[in-house]
Amino acid sequence: MARRTSRTPRLLAVAGATLALAACADAVAPDDVVDPARGDTVARIVPAEEALEGVHLPPLDPATMVPAEIEAAIEAPSICVFRYTSTGRPILATGFGPDARPIQGVVKLAGKLVMLDASAGTDGAQYDLSAGDIRITVSPLAGEDRVAELTFAVGETLQAGYRGYHDCAG
Numbered sequence: 013m014a015r016r017t018s019r020t021p022r023l024l025a026v027a028g029a030t031l032a033l034a035a036c037a038d039a040v041a042p043d044d045v046v047d048p049a050r051g052d053t054v055a056r057i058v059p060a061e062e063a064l065e066g067v068h069l070p071p072l073d074p075a076t077m078v079p080a081e082i083e084a085a086i087e088a089p090s091i092c093v094f095r096y097t098s099t100g101r102p103i104l105a106t107g108f109g110p111d112a113r114p115i116q117g118v119v120k121l122a123g124k125l126v127m128l129d130a131s132a133g134t135d136g137a138q139y140d141l142s143a144g145d146i147r148i149t150v151s152p153l154a155g156e157d158r159v160a161e162l163t164f165a166v167g168e169t170l171q172a173g174y175r176g177y178h179d180c181a182g
Contacts, residue, residue: 086117090112103119114132
């Protein structure tokens with residue numbers, strides 16, 4: 013025996029959804045309208061190369077290092093590292109002397125290790141590293157277990173900030 017089903021509930025559901033979508037067209041503009049002065053002008057579709065013409069995107073971020081790279085660069089009683097993630101490889105290593113003052117650091121940029129001079133910062137556990145136009149500041153966050161902020165700058169053209177994990181050993 014064939015089973016009969018009613019299509020009425022399904023048709024009512026489709027009709028209700030259509031009416032709901034039509035009501036959205038009359039809704040107030042969304043909060044993400046960045047520049048309402050531009051109106052409804054539609055942007056042109058262009059190849060990626062054209063969209064990026066004239067845009068300066070520095071391709072430089074501190075890269076992760078393997079333990080052998082850190083060991084080759086830093087000789088100190090204790091070493092602190094900064095990681096983007098809690099379990100990732102370090103992007104910065106800093107050696108500290110017996111007096112708990114930072115003495116040297118290393119960062120990997122464009123596939124090369126760069127040695128950095130280190131000094132105590134102006135605020136608590138903060139410390140600064142530099143070499144030429146490269147400047148890095150590490151600021152462990154008070155009251156946060158292992159969390160720190162790192163600012164990375166190259167001259168006046170590049171400045172980036174990262175929140176990550178700061179671990180010390182030794």
